[in-house]
Every structure is written in structure tokens, then in C-alpha cells.
Amino acid sequence: MGAGLKEGRRDNDAVPTVDPLAAGPAAGLADELVAEGCIRGAALGLVVAPGLGVALAWPVGRRGVAAKSPADVAAVLSSLAPLDPRWTWWTAQGTAASLVAAGLRPRACWDVGAVGRLLHGLRRDDPAAVWAAERELPEAPVTRGQLDLLDLEGEDGEPVRSDGQLSRDWLRGRWAQDLESAQTWAALALEVQASQQARLTAAADPRAHTGRPGGTNLATLTAYAESAAALLAVELEHDGLPLDRGVLEAMLRELVGERPSDPAHEARLRAQRDELVLRHFPESGVDLRNPLQVRAMLSRSGIDVPDTRSWRLEPYAASSPAVAALLAWRKAERVSTTYGYAWLERSVQGGRLRGAWSAADGGAGRMTAQAGLHNMPTELRPAVCAEDGMVFVRGDLGQVEPRVLAAVSGDEGLAGAATEDDMYAPVARRLGCDRPTAKVAVLAAMYGQTSGPAGEALKQMDLTYPKAMAYLRDAEAAGLAGADKRTYGGRLLPGLGEPGSGGHGRYVRNAVVQGAAAELFKAWAATVRSGLAAADVEPEAERVAGQIVLCLHDELLLHVPAASADAAAALLASALDATTAWWAAGSGVRFVVQVAVGPTWAAAH
DNA sequence: TCGGTCACGTA
């Protein structure tokens, strides 16, 4: 056994049921790969061909290992833990999902799709799109459905077509036909990785920061974090958010009534709820779900509103029982339609709420989640209950967007304000206004508001924080001109190519802040994940049991054994310090996290 | 069956 194997033995990634040292076809594999020029800690291309095995690729070699079942695959990968590879896959969604399902928690990865999104501002992360963008070819068509003759034009059985694009045949599954093809596919992923790595390495750091780990530049570290977030998205989808079905059902009974037994019963209950509102109005036959009809009905009662949004009706609620009834109906209707019994049946199984996660959606690259994970009403959060013997540890980044603005713009004045726990207090002092006004002015600056009560304070912002305001103005100008823009971490915000609307200007102005905040958040989440699940902290005792169960833009929710609550809380703080040490190095900006522990999500505040 | 609009939940 080589020296590298001894020092590097890290079997903690493995499921307890898989012994990486067990004798078997994969025993000694790590040694063999090292002998064939595979370097410890480096990118290692990985493709899993279902039912066949594992394909590996490194710059000077490749290898296929037969593995029929997911457990076999897990055993092979566990045996490679001594190599401490940065697993390089086309996407975590495509490759890591089965690994996670088999109990693996890979430590480090490179997600070619996630990095493609970052570098090229792609809305897609499939191999065809990333390959084309990296080769600077025209956008590739989406592969779906059956191949037709047109698809095969220019194809000769090779993975790369004569026009330079990836083969549609290979994209449709040819890569998984045999282990030899899977190795080729893994080598192609590694080829893209190397090209991406070169682009990232060449990217100048936005500011002359020092102290980044291993001398790695910000863009590359951001690529690591985006990759980790893509893997985390797969894990979140697999693990789910603990939710007590009984508690939620009790809340639903309280809010919207009993569970309907059949469609007719449901219609009857619906009519009963509607009647509680309609009885306040003289006319009949009004559909409460049709805003136009509701507006007309209100108008006949002497309430004229341009639309029927709740904030517009709110002022009338005190004097009009009818409006109050309508607003109460709306609230119940929202819960009933979106977070009611149907949602419960669809999205909660085995005490966990599960939905699809995306690690970088939308223009700014925030994480998004489906199945209501990101917009569950606050009033339902008491149903998010920790399991027996477990607690939630919740960490919330305080005032993250203005702090991010201070860091990315290099504005010394704003950075000075960001040394305090509440940065709006010093801003108010400098602007000569009260705290609420200062807060509105800062938010208005980041969102691109141009009018309103913050007007005077905004003028003061220009004088007091010129670099921050110039940073925002430059972003807006780029958006208006149709030019490309990059976030601090290097995410491309593609320009429209031609002068755009004010709306797009405002969008880019906000996206450079929101996007950078998302990058910082993901880097923090990745660091927390390492402290929880990965095997890179020695000795073993320093690792904290538990898992991340929710990411919510500036908030992380951990589900941990009660005995580990303090350690998890400390991890949230230390991980933030470790992350901002390189992310905001030299800026003087302080980031803060508020941590709370509780038996439910609602209680952890 | 589709996209657009309204409405509303979260950050």
C-alpha cells in the first residue's frame, strides 16, 4: 500500500454497510490507479452505467469496473476514497443521485453542468448545452423523445459529431451501452472540466484579495461551491424535510376544515366556505375565484379598487365585515389549494417533505425548490418537527445583501458600517436620517427604486457610499446597454445583445447583489456540509452528526441529534468565518449568523 | 391543451 493511501484513508464517505477495505473485485483499485498516473485529490471523471458498472477517467488513463447493483457501485467508489478524488460528473442530478440513494456522501466534486451555468450563464445544464458552450459552438438542441433521421445527420458512431457537437445518439443513451463507451463519456466530461478549469484559473480576481485556500482564485472556489451545492440539491431531494403528518393534519382541520372524502364532498365543503363570504353580499352566483367578478361585486357594494389584491383590500377590512370575510376566505383558500390535503399526500412520505431542488436557478443563480419547500406559509412551520431525539439548528445570515454589496463593491464606508451587528444604525448616522429611512434607502439602492420617500436619502447614499452606488449603477447600465455582466464570483449574466428595457437594467442591478449573495450562501452551505457529513475533518470526534434539510436563500436548517445541537451551532458560525475569510478577504466586511435551536422550524427562531 | 394574467406565499 502506498504512502498516499495510508495518510489519505477516508472511509467516512461510505455507508456503514460498505466496508471499503473488504476484499472483492475493487480491492486495491486505488493503488492501481495511482500506479497508472491518477493523482490523489485531483479531478476524476466518473460515469455510472446502470447495471454495468463504473467508468473512471483521469488525464492519462481510464478504467471501467464492473458493478451490477447500486451497492456494488457504492463499494467501488468507497474503495477509491483513499484517492480523495474530486468526482467529476456531467451533473450531480444525473450521476450522484443513485450514489446518494445508495448511501454515499461524496466529499468533493466538480459538476460540469453547474460550472457551465456559472461560466456561460446557461439556463440548461445538460451535457449537450455545456459542451457546446465550452466549445463556443451554437446552442445545442434539447435531446428529448425519439431520435429521427435528422438527428443522425453528421453522426458516424463517434461521440462527437462532424459539426463539433455531441452526438445525439450518445446523448440519448449510447454512452451507457457498454463500459468502454462509458469510459469515453467520462473522459469527455473530464475534458470539459479541464477546459472550464482553465477558464476559471485565467479569470482575474475581482479585487486583489489574499489568503484564498491554496492560492486558488475566487472563480475556481466559486465553481467548487456551485458544484457542492448541486450535490447538496440531490441530497436535499433524497433526504427531505422532516414534517409531522399528524401535526399538519391537525392544523389543516383548524384552517380549512375536515379532509374531503370524495370529490362531491369536496365541492360541498367548498360551497360552504364560499357561502360564509357570499352571504355578506346581495347578489348570487359570484365566483370568488374570479378576480374580475370579485372586483365587480365589491364595486356594487361601494368599494372601488383597481384590483383585489389583499394589501389593497386590507384598509377596508376594519370597517367592512364583507371584506374581512373575503380576506379570511382567501387565506384559507391559499392553504387549501396549495398547502392542503392534496399537497400533503403528494409531497410527504415517511415523515419527510420532498421536492425537486435546483442549485442555481433563475438569472441570479439562487437555489430553488419545488413542492412548496421555499414558500410554505410561516403559520404551517410548527408542523416541521424534528424526529425523536433530534432538534433543528437554524442559522440565518443577517443583512446579507447589504454586506455583500459592501464586499463586492469594495466600498470602504459601507464596509465600515458592516463591521457592526446592525449595519443600518451606522448608515443612518452617516446619512443623517433615522434607521428605518436608512434601511429603505439601502434596499431601494439595491433594487433600483427611483422614486418614493427614499429619494433624499438616496442622494445622500451617492455622496456617502460612492463606490457601492457606482457598482450598482454600472450593473444597471450594462443591463440597459444589453451587455454581459458577471457577478463577483463569476456567474455570467448574459446581456440581451441590444439595448434593453429599464426593467432589465433594474434586474441586472439587483442580480449582481442577489447573485453574489447566493454564491456566498452556497459556499457557506458547502462548508457546513463538509463539517457534517464529509470525512475531511480529523479526528473523527470533531465531525458533527446531522444533515442539512433546508436551504432558504440566507437560511440553513440542520436536523441533528439533540446532543449535537451546540456543536452544530458552533459549526454554522465557524463555517461562516472560514468561508468569508476567503470570500470577502481584505474587504473588512463582517458577516453575521443568528443561530437558534428548537424542536420545530417555527421554534428555532 | 397551451400561454397569459391574477393572486399570494417565501427570501
Add this chain to the structure above:
DNA sequence: CGTACGTGACCGAG
């Protein structure tokens, strides 16, 4: 007329 997202009901065009 401050940003982003996901979801559902309804409408009208296809």
C-alpha cells in the same frame, strides 16, 4: 412601477 422564485385558478386562444 423595488428584486427573485413556485404554485394554483381562471380565461381565452389554439
